[in-house]
Amino acid sequence: MTDNMVIKRLDAGQADFTRALDALLDRRMIEDPQTSKTVADILLDVRTRGDAAVVDYSRRFDRFAGNTVSELEVSKAQMQASLDSLDQELADALHTAADRIRSYHERQVQPSWQYEEEDGSVYGQYVVALERVGIYVPGGKANYPSSVLMNAIPARVAGVDEVIAVVPTPYGADAGGEGRLIFAAAAVAGVDRLFTIGGAQAIAALAFGTETIPRVDKITGPGNVYVTAAKKQVFGEVGIDMIAGPSELTVICDGNTDPDWIAMDLFSQAEHDEQAQSILISTDRAFLDKVAASIDRLLPGMERRDIIRTSMQNRGALIYAPDQDAAMKICNQIAPEHLELSVAEPEQWLPKVRHAGAIFLGRYTPEALGDYCAGPCHVLPTSGTARFFSPLGVYDFQKRSSIINCSAAGAARLAPVAEKLAQNEHLQAHALSAAWRIPGRKSGRE
Structure with missing residues (x-):
């Protein structure tokens, strides 16, 4: 030493x-059992009481003095005002970083694709962006405007319709300091709605939706132990990026x-x-x-x-x-x-x-x-999970559907294979569904 x-x-x-x-x-x-229980209770409470629960937890944990979730929302106009209030050098730094992140991630976009077989059958993959995502921007010991850029820009490049951000900051939109920089970054990154809430209650609001906060399809971004536990517990209700x-x-x-x-x-x-x-x-x-x-x-x-x-x-x-x-x-x-x-x-x-x-x-x-x-995203796998996780990217904000378009000849060629395998699995309807596409085989009307 x-x-x-x-x-x-x-x-x-x-x-x-x-x-x-x-x-x-x-x-x-390893999650402390009490932490897991506390998070589970918060999730259930927000799921049951919606806005009222979010307000209660914001008063308890984030020094919120208001009465409605609407007071916790930072409008687009406030985001833009925060950006406009920055000195030119800092604003330029945000824009430069955003441009580089955007340029890198534009190369990750995965297009749909198809190919055609000789019998006229077409197969492929249809790639489409998620409709609405929630990004969690960590706070606590520090505020991270860079995390706003790193989460929101890949989502935007992917074509996500709506990006909802949550950040556990006690700073108002008109206040100076780090909170203002978070809101400015949200303006640069194209965030649609931003709420100054954090912790398990923020994850719950994004996962289940409340009267004011819309439910999202996927939640990305790291947080503290309560945020991590909450993301694990809501997985399945919504998608998540990784456990950080x-x-x-x-x-x-x-x-x-x-x-x-x-x-x-x-x-x-x-x-x-x-x-x-x-x-x-x-x-x-x-x-x-x-x-x-x-x-x-x-x-x-x-x-x-x-x-x-x-x-x-x-x-x-x-x-x-x-x-x-x-x-x-x-x-x-x-x-x-x-x-x-x-x-x-x-x-x-x-x-x-x-x-x-x-x-x-x-x-x-x-x-x-x-x-x-x-340029590359800084949301990365931790705790040895780089063995099987990848960095957050455009692909995390897209989903893929398989395309299968069989011609009559193609169906006749594939049906015997499907019929045989279905019979082996004792799934009669599967076998008949395939077999009846073969010319000359019995149909349900005969």
Whole structure:
């Protein structure tokens, strides 16, 4: 460890390394039974009482002093006024980020497609956007206008008819500070309606609908433990993107990047939350010492140093790996949300990456650029779920229907196959439904 014991040191060559890494990566999404019950009660209450329940919870948790959900809604005019009130440099930054996010996601749009067989039968896939989606913008320790852009813009590119946003901010639309920036981002991203509510009650309102808040088809965006539990419990009533945990960054470095840069990259994840995870893997022991020294020297000057320190002490690590293969094996075991390959010729390392939410190649590509303005969505799989989840994208806001258009000749060719398989499954009506399309076979009118 460093002199101030800010971050653990692990060695892949040690006998107990696997046990130590498993302990560090203990990311089981175990919900406290009381949390689950509390969330279930809130969901039922909002489902039963609608607006009245939302108002009660907003008074209780968000310092709301009003009487109706309408008072919690930020109008389009207020969103635009917030955007217009920004200084030009900040407004330009929002627009630049939005343009880059839009440009990237336009390349993800999946068109419908068809092909025709020789007998005239046509098969394909019909791709259509969801009608209405809800995006949850996290709040609490910080506000994230970038999350508005990252959720709403892919939905808009996909062709979603209506985007409803919820954000747990106590700031009014006419107030200064971070709340105003959230509303400005909503204007840039094309959000249709925005409500200043959060927590499980916001998820319930989106999932079930209330007198004022419309029910959506899918909910996207990360939140705290109550939001996560609520999304899990409403899944099936509505679609969800993924189950989000604390933010994560793994950096693999060959020892030739400025150690201060790497330390600050690790800080950039750790400052999110005490449960965030920052890990550095290097094949150079001396470089790990340099990064440890940078951490000790730079940490006292960080505004969120207490959060960073707690995160790095409890969940961070500097890991020595003897070679590239060992480093990549550890990385794939971690399956990080964000992966920085801060190495020479990172493209040569890329084919060995099996599990990562977003991959940042080279020494000049810090994860922070991806958080705000590179273009790809920053809503990413966490807690090892990069093994089977992908980043949020346009495809999450589209759904697909199969197209089957059999000609008479095509039906006659396929019907015997379907009939035989249906008979084997003892489904008589299935077999007859297919067989009666064969010329000369008995129909129900004979």
